[in-house]
Amino acid sequence: MTNAKNNKLRMWTAAGVAAGMSVLATAIIALQGDRAQATANSAPPPPQVSVATVGESEITAWDEFSGRLEAVERVEVRSRVAGAVQAVHFREGALVRHGDLLVTIDPAPYQAEVERAEAQVGAAQARLAQAQSEHARAQRLWEESAIAQRELEEKVNAAREAAANLRAAQAQLQGARLNLGYTQVRAPVGGRIGKLEVTAGNLVAAGPGAPVLTTLVSVSPIYASFDADEQVIVRALQGLAGGASARQMIERIPVQMGTGTSADTPYQGRLHLIDNQVDARSGTIRLRAAFDNRDGALIPGQFARVRMGQARTTRAVLVPERAVGTDQEKKYVLVVGEGNKAEYREVTLGASTNGQRVVHSGLKAGERIVVNGLQRVRPGAVVQPQQVAMAG
Template sequence: AAESRVGYTGSDLARAERLIADNAVSRRDLEEKQNAARDAGAGVQAARAALRIARLNLEYTSIKAPIDGRMSRAEVTVGNLVSANGGPALTTLVSSSRIYAAFDVDEQTFLKSVNPARDTKGATLPVHLGLADQDGHPFEGRIHSVDNRLDTTSGTIRVRAIFDNPDGRLVPGLYARIRLGAGTPREAVLIDDRAIGTDQDKRFVLVVDAANKTAYREVRLGNLHDGLRIVEDGLKPGERIVVNGLQRVRPGDPVTPHPVAMEGSAPLAAVTTPQALKTRI
C-alpha cells in the first residue's frame, strides 16, 4: 500500500508540474502535491524499516547453538512462554571437544619444570590426566596458560592444561589426578601395595633373609608406576619380601617362601618420577 501511494502521488505531482507551466494549477496545489509525494516516500522507508525489524525478530525465534557440545536437560518445554529479557534459561550447553584442567603447583615445581618449558621456544611440558577409577594417567595434554603471579599464602601458582576429548569421556566437574612432566628415567625397585604395612606414620615391609626368617624394614615410598609402588629407600633389588598374609607374620618368624609374580611391571624397572597433583576438570 505504501509503494502504491508513492506511485500515485508521484504521478499526480508530475501532472501538476506540467500544468503549472500553463498556469492551469495554482502554486499552492503544486506544493501540496510535492508534500504528499515526500510523505509517501517517507512512509515507504518506515515500512521497509518495520519489515527489517520483523525479519530480525523472526530470526530470534530460531535458537541455534553457538558451539558444538553436550546439552543438558530442557528447562522449558513446548507450549511454555519464553522471554528474551530475564527469562529462564532453556538449557545449558557445555563444549566437550576440549577440556581444561586447572591445578596448583608449588614454587619448586614451577621453577624446575614449568618455567624452563615456557622460556624454551617450541618446548612443551607434557601433562597427563587420570580419572578416579583409573590407575594410570591415560589422557595426555599440554599446558595452556600459567598465572602471572605466585599465591604467597599457599606458595603455589595456578596452571591450566588443555586436553583433547574426542570421545567425550572427560566430563566437566570430574575429579582427576594430574601428572606433570615426563621426569628423568631411572632404575627403581617396584613392589605391590599388598606387601606394604603401616606402623603409625611409617611404612614397612617384611624382608625374608637367607635363613627364611622375616625382618622388619622401614621403607620410603614414591608414586605408583604401572600398578606397582616405587620404593625410594629401604629395599634393594633382589631382596625377598612378604607379599601375601602380611598381617599374620611377625618379624623373626620362620616362613616357607613361595615366589609370586608382582602384578604390573617388573620389580626392577626404568621409571620416571613426574610431579603428581590432584584437581577437578
C-alpha cells in the same frame, strides 16, 4: 642286739630308695631328651616366600592432585526477541549439535514486520527510479540551456535522497528478517542440554535480562582444574627444553586423569593452562588440563584425580604394591638378608606407576624383598626364599 638289727635294716632300706630314685631320674632325663629330639624333628620348616631383587628403572615422576571437571563452554540460552514460546524441540539432558533448533518463539508478529519492511523497500525503489529519471531529464535540459543550474542540482539531490531512503528501507528489512530468524532459538554450541526453564505458552522478554530458557554445556574436550604447589610447577618446568612457545612447552608435560568411579587414571590429556600468579594464601597455582570426552562420559562438576608428570624421565627404585605392608601409619617391606632372615624395613613411598610404587627412601637397588606371602612372615623369622622376577 635288736637295735643293731634295726639300724642295719634302715641302712639297707635307704640305700634301696636312693638307688631307685637314681634309676628313675635317669629314666626321666632320657625320656625328656627323646621328647626334645622328637620336637626338633617335628618342627615346621621355614615358610616359603617369593622374593625379588630390587632394581632401578627409568620412570616418569608423577604428582597427584584433586580437582573438578569444567565445561570448556557454558551457555545460558535466552531469547533474542520477545514473544510467546510456541514450541520446545529438545529433550532435557540430551546431546545436541551446533545449530540444532531448541525453542520456537511465535513468529507471526515478526513475519508481519518483514512484510511491512519489504513493502517499504519496494516503495523506496520506486521513488529512487523516479528521482533518477527526473535527474536524467534535467541533465539533458541543462545541457540544452533549457533549465537553470539550480534546478539541475535539485534533481541531483532528490536522486541522492531517494537512494539513501532505499538503503534505510533495506536495512530495516534486514533487521526484520534477523528478528524473524531469532524466533528460532538454536544451539550456539554443541553439547549437553540442561533443564527446560520456560515451557510452551509462556511469554518471554528479549535481551540480557530475559529469562534463561535452558543451559548448554560443551562436552568435548572437557577441562580438569586443580591447584598445585609452586615447587611442583617449578620442577615440572625445569624439565622442559627451551626454544618453544609457552603453549608448546606446557603441552609436553604429561597429564592423566581419573574420576571417583575408578581407582585408575585412564584418560590421557594435555596441560592447557598454568595460571599467571601464585595464590599467596595457599602457595598454590591454578592449573587446567584438557581431555577428550567424545562419548560424553565425563560430566562438568565431577570430582577428578589428576596426575601430572615430569617432562623428563628419572631413575627410581620400584616395588610391587603387594610387597608393601602397612603398620599403623607406616609403610614397610620385608628385606631378606643374611641367613634368609626377614628384616622389617620402613620405606617412604612415592607415586604409583603401572602397579608399582616409587620408593624414595628405606630401600636400595640389589636388596631382596618379599613380594608374595608377606602375611606369613614375621620380622626376624627365617624363610625359604623362592626367587622370582620383579613385576607389578
